[in-house]
Amino acid sequence: MDPVPLIHMPTAIPDSSLPPLERPGGYNKPRRLSNSSASSDSSSAVSGRDSFDGRMRSASVSSSQTSIDSWPASPGVGPRPGPSWQMQGGPVGHYYPWQRPAPIKTYRRKAKQGELFAALPGEVLELILDELRKLHLRPGSTSCATCWMRNCCAVALSARKFLKYAREALYQHIYLVGQEGPHMKKRTKSTYGSRLVLLRRTLRANTQIAVIVRSLKPPALPPGVGVVEYNDLVASVVMACPNLERLVGFYPTYDYSFQRIFQALSTRPKLKEMNWILEPSLSQRQNRPRSAAKNSRWGEGDLQPRESQLFLDFHSNWRHLTTLVVHCQPGATLSPASLLQDTIRELPSLQKLYLSRIPPTAFNDVHLVSLPPLKTLSLSHCMGITTPGLSCMATRPNSASIETLTLIHIEVETVPAIARILAYLTSLETFNLVQTYAPIMPPDELMIFYPYLGSQSLRNLHWDIPYLPNAATAADAILARSISAGGFPSLRTLCTPNDPEGLFQALCAPRDRIDSPADRYRSGGSNTITSGMGHTRNASSFSSTHTGNTPSFVSGGGGSSAAGFSTPPPASPAFPPTDFLSASSGAGALLALSAPQNSNLHHARLAAQARLEAAQRFPRYFVNVIDEHGALVDKFGVGAFLGTVESRVRYVLAPGEAGHLGGTDEGGGLVTVEDMVFGDAGEALIQGPAPTGEGGKKLKGRGKGLFDQGTAAGTDGEGGVAGDKGQVRTREGCTGRWNTYSGAVVDKKDRERWWHQERGRWRPLVLS
Structure with missing residues (x-):
């Protein structure tokens, strides 16, 4: 019977699923051996004869195949494939082990517009827009909310992927500041509320945008508009925002x-x-x-x-x-x-x-x-x-x-009550205390072990008691010594506007300067400035005791004294009578109006700077320079500063440094509900009646963009702008010019591209 020939069919099975391959057909041909005898493996396998020559031929073929498969890869060729062979119609990518594979050619194509930008994750784009919003609306920025919205719209048009995230950033917090300009009134044929009407139309037409809105800041009530009508307009916009969380401003x-x-x-x-x-x-x-x-x-x-x-x-x-x-x-x-x-x-x-x-x-x-x-x-x-x-x-x-406790004119009567508050509120981080009369120590608690006041978690302390403007009170002395004794290990910021003797300033870390460059010009350039609370620009009352690292204290009651200062007995009762607390009589109301409500941070900074300059005249260490002959060559003092070097407490007397966004110097740095409700937060450009007898000069014509209503404007003697309707311009608004070219020549197209109606730089307030 003739032997059955082996037929190799082409296959497309992957390498992992290929069955064990047999020897190629080329190897089945008889070849001449060393003894000049020819035979084939196939015939030997079929005949079943197990001769010595057959075993030798099989071993020779196997060894040759093994040596070929085990060849090391040449440099640049890449790894050798497995025991699969490239044949006509076989799987792609298989080649003979002795063949060099064709090199892979890579072509660098130019990326399409926006292709690389589209590869950024959405979280990165959200962070970019959030930082951009903070740059526009942070305190001290020359930009405004209108500029932020205009730039956000420009960002949405810059790339397709930016559209989704820019739209969300634009509509998530909507700030409409100031009134409409003349072009907007002409376009919508309305005298007020044009932007609110357009916003309402957009939210009603697109529900996908309406669900984005989280906070809404409507413009302030325009002059000459009914309160009920304007409130109804704002209510219609609120009804178009299903997920509204805050109505601010x-x-x-x-x-x-x-x-x-x-x-x-x-x-x-x-x-x-x-x-x-x-x-x-x-x-x-x-x-x-x-x-x-x-x-x-x-x-x-x-x-x-x-x-x-x-x-x-x-x-x-x-x-x-x-x-x-x-x-x-x-x-x-x-x-x-x-x-x-x-x-x-x-x-x-x-x-x-x-x-x-x-x-x-x-x-x-x-x-x-x-x-x-x-x-x-x-x-x-x-x-x-x-x-x-x-x-x-x-x-x-x-x-x-x-975590935050604020007591404004609650009139805490005793120091032990404050000690109990600080001791039991274990999560307290910020404590703000403002009151007219200083708390006293009961007569039965004259023996004090320090620190008497203490809190392990307190980080920010605002202590404003303008009771004795020229001397420190007993409560001030107890608090200062408690701080120096380690009663507040986590304290980082200390704001004490009424610190006439510098007790708290000496406990904090030294500062090079405390006042701002504009403070010295706010009172007309006088060298001696009296605050009304007893703070003066000169430092004649500054004692040399304050040049030490920490002041010395002596505990006591209401008439106690400390080294370097004394607390005189109160000239009036420590606390008003009961009829004053109820404010049911006219005398009680008059007393409340005559008493100082809070300290002025402007005058407090001037007084603190005066104490600092006085301390710089008394060096703490003296350096003697002696030559080789023992003669004194030079002598100078160093270490002239006020404060404690190792202290981690920062002495702050500015609203921004204390962390109260929107606070003013006149309000003591804190933001109260009255400041939030009755203040404009920087939105209004004109307020109050026009001054008389100040040498105000009226300007002819109408000032473009000077007022939200486009009224004629002039200037008064103090740099303000007086209007024809008896109003005074108190601040300068934003017109978008900060974003234009600031060179010698301003392009007209560039000016018109970024200009917008002048509006105030409104900033959201944060209650203390």
Whole structure:
């Protein structure tokens, strides 16, 4: 029987799935051996004869194949393939091991426009836009919110991938600052609210954009426009934002009557911040006698049950509200007494609570100790809060979560109450205390072991008690010695505007300068500046005791004294009588107006700079230069500074350095609810009546872009701009010129490309 020939069929099976291959057909041909005998492997295998010659031939072929497969790879050839062979119709990429593979040719093509930029992750683009927004809106920036929106639109058009993220950054926080320009009024044929109308049209037409909006800043109320009509326009925009969280820079008042703006806010389930500016209700104004309205500060009438229930129902849908601000105008109240407490209970996510001028009947010690766990608590002019109530509140378990505590004119009476607050609030990081009268030490606690005041977690301390303008009080001495004794190991910033003897300045790290270059020119160039709080520019009262590293203290009570300073006994009672706290008499109100409310940081910086310059005249170390013969060649002093070198506490007297965004020197650096509600935050360019007798010069014609309304303008003697309508321009706005070419010649096209209607540099305020 003839042997069956072996047929090799082409296959396309990958290398991993190929069956064991047999020898190629070329090897099946007989070849001449050394003994001149020819035979084939196939015939030997078929015949089954196991001869010596057959075994030798098989071994020879196997060894030759093994040696070929095991050849090392030559340089530049690459790794040798497995035992698969390239044949006609076989798998691609297989070649004989003795063949050199063809080189792979790579061609560098030019990337298309936006191709490399599209490879960036979306998180990187979000960070780029966030930093760009911070550059535009940070304090001290020459740009404004309008420039930020214009540049964000330009970024959206720069690349296709940037469109999604730029649109989200543009509509997530909408800031409409200032009024419309003449071109906008002409385009929309309206006198006010043109941008709000266009924004409302966009949000209603595109729901994908409407769900992006998180915060909205409407323009301020234009002059000559009704409050109700403008509030209704803002309410229509709020209704177009289903995920709205904050309405910033716009604070309408609430008089317990139906208003669309509050009804619209009550329907936003994701609202996180609400500001209530309460006014007397219509029933209170009608039933309240005129004599009571003149002599009493707070309203005596209660709200109607319908009005109280309406106010409470507003909060039923705010499950995500984290910040609540309640401020009562003169005559406003909250009744019944449990209304505010029930309102707070309706907010399960509340973390920050700001109460300002709440009547004693609506918020007192009973409500204070029943507050839920909070992170920030601010009490300003709340007459129902007493010192025992604060001490009891500090010991409650719910108060352990407080991180920021602000007490503005609560009038804490004793130093032990402050010590209890600092000791029991274990999470406290920021403590702000502003009051007119200094707390005293009880007579039975004259023996003090330092540190008497202390907190392991406190990092920022604002201590402003302008009671004795020319001398340090006993409370100041106790606090200063507690700091020097290590009672505040985590303290990093210390703001004490009323520091007439430099006790706290000597405990902080030394500074080269404290005042700013503009401080010396703000008072008309006088060398001696009196602050009204006793701070003077000269340093004649500066004692040499302050040149040491740390001052020496002697504990004592209300009439205690410390080395280098003395605290005289108070000329008036340490605290006002009860009728003053209730402010029910005209004498109490007059006393409240005559007493200093807070220190001025401008004068505090001048006084601190004067103490620093006085300390530089007294070196701490003297260097004697002696030649080789022992003669004195030179003698000079070094180390003339004020402070403690090893201290990690920074002495700050500026609102920005203290971390209070939006604070002013006149307000002591803190941002209160009154500053937020009644301040313009830099939006207004003109305010107040025009000065008379100041040599103001009126300009003819109309100043383009000088005013939001385009009124004619002039200049007054102090550098302001006076308008024809009795208004004074107090600050310079932004017109977008910071982004143009600043060379000698400004291109007209470049100027028109970046110019916009002049608007104020509005910055969001952060309550202290």
